[in-house]
């Protein structure tokens with residue numbers, strides 16, 4: 001069953017909540033209609049348990065296909081097994097921690 005919306009009250013729905021109820025997240029560009037599928041549990045791994053709203057609206061996602069910014073919308077879904085074969089999942093391939101060196105003058 002598609003479950004496209006989550007409660008809009010601030011602080012009410014995190015990615016961890018989403019992972020309990022939904023297996024997949026569909027991120028879709030409103031402009032060019034490209035969609036990509038992710039596993040919700042991997043979004044938790046990548047971003048921590050932030051709020052769903054913050055993931056979509058707080059990160060200024062840019063669509064890699066058309067280059068537009070802030071056009072990505074997310075829906076949480078549990079695709080039926082029969083549909084899973086048609087879905088091209090974007091899997092988490094690794095997390096790189098970048099080491100930055102900061103200097104100060106004295």
Ligand SMILES: [Zn+2]
Pocket residue numbers: 029030031032033034063064065066067068071
């Ligand atoms: Zn796009």
